[in-house]
Amino acid sequence: LVCPDESSDVTGATDLRDLLLKPALAFLSGGTGEEQYGNLASTVFELVEDQLKATESDGLPAINSVLVRSATKAQSGVEGMLNFPSTLVDVVKDDVESNVW
Numbered sequence: 477l478v479c480p481d482e483s484s485d486v487t488g489a490t491d492l493r494d495l496l497l498k499p500a501l502a503f504l505s506g507g508t509g510e511e512q513y514g515n516l517a518s519t520v521f522e523l524v525e526d527q528l529k530a531t532e533s534d535g536l537p538a539i540n541s542v543l544v545r546s547a548t549k550a551q552s553g554v555e556g557m558l559n560f561p562s563t564l565v566d567v568v569k570d571d572v573e574s575n576v577w
Contacts, residue, residue: 496521 493507495517502518503509511518530538545555552559 498522 490513491502491507493502493505494510495513496502497505497507498515498518499509499511502511527542528537528539532538532541548557549555
């Protein structure tokens with residue numbers, strides 16, 4: 477991993493393409509591709525992106541087992557279910573004349 481050195485000329489706005497993407501992809505996306513911010517952020521971004529794209533053997537996103545299942549179990553006591561003790565949405569249907577002309 478490479479961080480920019482103190483003498484690097486990094487000033488002004490940060491181009492997120494150069495910060496988060498590998499040099500070739502940053503260049504193709506309109507950035508400079510010069511890795512002027514180092515490669516730490518792009519490496520972490522790539523790892524997170526890989527985890528978000530990964531799937532389990534059942535075809536479901538891998539993030540389900542890491543985040544969704546544990547978060548829902550902590551909230552409701554059951555994996556995959558959220559429990560709202562009071563009304564979440566209340567819908568009232570009024571009679572409306574069907575002829576709008």
